[in-house]
Each structure stands twice: as C-alpha cells, then as structure tokens.
Amino acid sequence: MYREVESVLKSDEYLEDLRLELDHSNPNYLTVLEKRIKDMEKSDHGIVVAGETSAGKSTLINKILNRRIFKGRNLETTSTIIKLRDSERVRIITENDAGKIKEKDFSDKFDLASKDGAKVLRDYLKDMTDMTASQRSAQIRSVDIGLPIPFLKGNTILVDTPGIGGSGEVTKKLIDYLPNAVSFIFVINVGSAGGMQNDRLPEILKSIVLLQMDNEMPCFDPQDVIFITNKWDTIESNAEGSDENSSDDDDVTKTWEALKATIKQNWPSVKEKNIYKMNLKDVSPDKSNASSTEFVKFQAALKSTATKAEHIRVLQHLRFLKDLMTNISNGLNARLEVGQKSEKDQQELVEAHQKKINMLTDECAQRNDLLRRKTKRTIAETAQACYDYMLTQAGKERVLNPPGSTSILKIEWQPNVFAEKVQKRFAMYVSEYMQSKDVLQRFAKLKDEIASFYQKVSSDLSEIETGWIQRRTSKRLTLSLDDPEISKASVVGIVLATSPLWLPLLATGVGLTIAASPIIFPVIKFLGRDKRKQKLIDEEYSRCLSSVKDIIRTELESNQGNVIYKLVDKVTDDLLLRRIQYLQKMINQLMKSRKDIISNVDTLTDLAKKIQIIKKSATESLDLFIKEMKAAETGVY
Numbered sequence: 227m228y229r230e231v232e233s234v235l236k237s238d239e240y241l242e243d244l245r246l247e248l249d250h251s252n253p254n255y256l257t258v259l260e261k262r263i264k265d266m267e268k269s270d271h272g273i274v275v276a277g278e279t280s281a282g283k284s285t286l287i288n289k290i291l292n293r294r295i296f297k298g299r300n301l302e303t304t305s306t307i308i309k310l311r312d313s314e315r316v317r318i319i320t321e322n323d324a325g326k327i328k329e330k331d332f333s334d335k336f337d338l339a340s341k342d343g344a345k346v347l348r349d350y351l352k353d354m355t356d357m358t359a360s361q362r363s364a365q366i367r368s369v370d371i372g373l374p375i376p377f378l379k380g381n382t383i384l385v386d387t388p389g390i391g392g393s394g395e396v397t398k399k400l401i402d403y404l405p406n407a408v409s410f411i412f413v414i415n416v417g418s419a420g421g422m423q424n425d426r427l428p429e430i431l432k433s434i435v436l437l438q439m440d441n442e443m444p445c446f447d448p449q450d451v452i453f454i455t456n457k458w459d460t461i462e463s464n465a466e467g468s469d470e471n472s473s474d475d476d477d478v479t480k481t482w483e484a485l486k487a488t489i490k491q492n493w494p495s496v497k498e499k500n501i502y503k504m505n506l507k508d509v510s511p512d513k514s515n516a517s518s519t520e521f522v523k524f525q526a527a528l529k530s531t532a533t534k535a536e537h538i539r540v541l542q543h544l545r546f547l548k549d550l551m552t553n554i555s556n557g558l559n560a561r562l563e564v565g566q567k568s569e570k571d572q573q574e575l576v577e578a579h580q581k582k583i584n585m586l587t588d589e590c591a592q593r594n595d596l597l598r599r600k601t602k603r604t605i606a607e608t609a610q611a612c613y614d615y616m617l618t619q620a621g622k623e624r625v626l627n628p629p630g631s632t633s634i635l636k637i638e639w640q641p642n643v644f645a646e647k648v649q650k651r652f653a654m655y656v657s658e659y660m661q662s663k664d665v666l667q668r669f670a671k672l673k674d675e676i677a678s679f680y681q682k683v684s685s686d687l688s689e690i691e692t693g694w695i696q697r698r699t700s701k702r703l704t705l706s707l708d709d710p711e712i713s714k715a716s717v718v719g720i721v722l723a724t725s726p727l728w729l730p731l732l733a734t735g736v737g738l739t740i741a742a743s744p745i746i747f748p749v750i751k752f753l754g755r756d757k758r759k760q761k762l763i764d765e766e767y768s769r770c771l772s773s774v775k776d777i778i779r780t781e782l783e784s785n786q787g788n789v790i791y792k793l794v795d796k797v798t799d800d801l802l803l804r805r806i807q808y809l810q811k812m813i814n815q816l817m818k819s820r821k822d823i824i825s826n827v828d829t830l831t832d833l834a835k836k837i838q839i840i841k842k843s844a845t846e847s848l849d850l851f852i853k854e855m856k857a858a859e860t861g862v863y
Contacts, residue, residue, distance in 0.1 A: 274411070416461060565827060597798075600672060
C-alpha cells in the first residue's frame, strides 16, 4: 500500500498545488514514506528487559529460555544491547561501533540442550558482552542471538539491556535503543532501597515520555509494561521504623504493598496483574513453589505481549496510512467541491475563514505564552506551599518524625550521624510532597488545559475544513472521512495530553539531595544530651529549610516543567499550527487556481478513485488487525 500511495503522489496527476498543501500537513511526506517502507521491511519489534544493575535481568532471560546462556553477577557486567530472536539455527551476529558485522554459526558445533553446549555459548557471549571479562565488549554496539525460541514470532525479539544507573556510556546504549521498543519488562531488586531507586526508573520513564511526544515510539503501549519484583529473600526485618517483634513475613507484606503502590504511582497505566513477585533463583520447572507458580503466570503474559508485538507495528503503519489518506482526501475533496460554489460564495467563504485562521493563529501564540507563565507560577506556588507547611510546628513534627519511624530524639547520639538523619528525613518528606496527590493535581490542571485548548482549536479547524470539503448537491465522487480518530488533526503525539503517564516524572525526586554541613561542636558541647540533640535538630532543620524552595523549583522545572513546556510547544507550534498552515495554503490555492481546478475535474475524480481504493484497503486491513489483537488479548479467536 505504501508503494501504491508513493506512486500516486509521484504521478503527474497529483498536481503541484496538491503537493505543496500536503507538505504542510505531512512535511517531507515522500521521505517519511520511504522511511516507513524500510521500517516495514526490516524493523524488529523489541520487548526490552530493563532494570538497575544486578536486579536479575540476565537471570530472568535464562529462565525464559530455560537454559543458562548468560552469567549473572552482582557487578555491572552487561555492556551492550543483546537481541534474542527465534531461529532454527544457533547463530550470533555482532556489530561494533564502526558498523562492522561479524556472524558465527554454532548449529553444527554443539548440542545447545546439553550443559557442555550451553557452556560453550555462555563463554562466547561472555567475551562479547561482559566488560569485566573483555575490553572489546565495550566497542560492540549489539549482539544478535538466534536460538529456537518458539513464542517469539516474526520480527519480535527479546532485548537484554545494560543496567540502569551504571556507567554513563553503558546507560546511554539503553536510552538510544528505546525508540525500537514496543514493550518493556522492568526487573526490580526489592533489596535495593525497597526496589525503586530514585535515580533509576524515573529517568527511563522520562525518556519514554519525551520520545513518545516526538512520535519516536508510536508502537509503544504503556499498558503492556511488565514489572518483575525480584530478590524477596533479601528483605530483612528490624529496619528503621519496623517493629522489633515483626516477622520477616510482615516485612515482606509491607514491602510488597508499598512497592505495588509506588509502581502504580510511577506508571499509572500498569495493570496490577502485570506486577509479579518472585525470587528468580528459585524458579524451576521441576520445583513447586510460589516463585515458580508466579513465573508461569508471567510466561503467559509474555507470550500474549509477543503475539501483540507481532502485529503492533503493522497496526501503527496502517493508522499512519489512514491519516495520510485523510489529508490527501481533504485536498481532493475541496477541489471536487469548487464547482459547486459560485465565485462570489467562494470569496465570501475565504474572507470568513481567513478571519478565523488569523484569530486561531494568534490564539496559539497567546496560549503558548500563557501556559508557560502558568507553569512557572504553579512551580513557584508549589515550592512556597511546601515551605510554608514545613515552617509550622506541625510540619516540622511531620518531617522529623514520619509515621512508622523511630522518634528523632530517641536516635542514638552521634552528631554527624544524627545530622544525616535530619537531612535524610527532610529529603524524604520533600520527595513525598512532590509525589503527593495535591502536587500532581496542580500539574494535572495544566495538562487538562492543554488538552482542552487542543480539542477546542481542533474543532474550530474541522469546521473550516467542512466548509470546503463537505458534499453538497453533486453526485461527483468525494472521499468520506469515516474514522473519527483521524478526521480531526493528526492525533499522533497529542495522546500525551490525555495520558497520565508523564505526571509522576518527579514522583521519586530525581536527583534530590540536601547538602550536608559541618557540625560545630563548641556551640553545643556544654549542653545536656537532650538539649544538644534538640539544638542540633533545630539548627540542621533551619539550614535545610533555607534551601527547600530552590530545591523544589529546580526539580519541578527540570522534570515536570520541561515536559509541560514540550507538550505546549507540540500542541501550539506543531500540531495545530501545522494544520492551520495547511488550511491557509489550501484556501489560497483554491482561490488562485479556481478555473484550472474546474477544467481538471475529471482528472481529479480519477485520482480520488485511486486514493479511495487504497484507503479502503488500509481500513479493511486495520479493522482485521485490531480484531486479531483483541483476540490475542482475550484468547478468543
């Protein structure tokens, strides 16, 4: 279908004025078409396994494959992107940073089902991917492994990535691969600060949101993300704040509930059934235990995701094609309707619509400025509200003695450690405040205002379009805009405006630190211990309080602020403005070329028939793919 569209757009029948108009609604449309064609021909559908260093990603993949081909270690070892795909032959293809490709076939060299065969493959992969074992692994961009993996169909692949939070160069390789992902499996080490490191997962979330906003991840569905919580055997009792009489089971239950809540807060689209709890080291097809039972459930979800991934990129291509067909149809329909209007009626319509277009253009510029100022004001008010509460005695008590923790005054007296406790509790409260419902609602209002503005202007533009393309008394062929999803402006990208995914970007206080200060002993050394404690608490609390507004403002600006600014620009300076310019160009062309258009009506009608045939084919294919995907999700075919 892409080739058919390309042929029509390059034909002499598709006149220059139509091309100029289409270039406003779909910039560089021929180049984009060619990229889409290449994407269809060779692109992989990656289910990415991600997580912090030593969370258990390699162990998870070994369990999925039911063979130990990767060595799991406690240190950062994986240095490159590792792709696994279904293949009858066992072969490995490596590509280095210079683009040099090397292929090695192991099919006739060993039996992969045997321990010795698995070891040969494991040792070879260690040399290619383990930066602690080989210097050359750092220069390898990707390792592509072909094995018999039946549930991975077509171009669906499983991707093992470097650990989040490792070295900058290694983490960059993961971020660079994100646009190729159609789904994620996040592996979380629950023994690492409760499982959700402040500077780990939020950075991935932020990268995904910004990529989606730039249409770099059109095939990614946030609802398909799977979370594996691992290493539950490392949970220890009697941590600060836990009851000394509580059991390990109590600590595990508390951690599990808290972790699920945190995951949902960081990833609002997650389905609770896609959050799994297990010790991967205990998973075995030969063992009957809770982890093995949970792993079987995970395998079923993974197979469902793989089946969906097999079609998802095709689905997105078909939606893009329908959207393109609609824009092509608009230009043709407007010309097919020119003969149905008198020159006087057409001139009056132009004048009326020109006023609306000028007004909407000004509105976009004004709303961009207004929303930016509102965002800055919201950030300042949010920081001030936190400061004002922490300044009160009730606020100070809540910060220093959070629920479930040991009273700050009962902590053993060690001045340096004691000051660190104050700083830690202060930072913890600020982080909790920034992920509170009140703060998220402040930014949700901004998001809603952006979405409302988009919908209002989009509706106004649709009304202008209708005035030019609406069928009147003529029986001449026009192309119906029968898909409400694409009969508006191009909705790719604006999905972020109605999605809650980006709201919790700051939820865990990315980079939040309270700078330490030296403890001046001479001031307090002659006081009693309790008074020394209280004096130190007051001084350290006041010092932390003096910088809290700046800390919150900086965090909000660099996270939620930047995302909102980008979304505002996307709506006002891209989606809407591009559509306005398209309409402006179309109206100018209709006035300028009225006589030529009427004389070429037969050619335009033939062209419209060709486009209608392609659009019908795309629509039927899209409907079929949607049915197949729903059947795959429900298991009913």
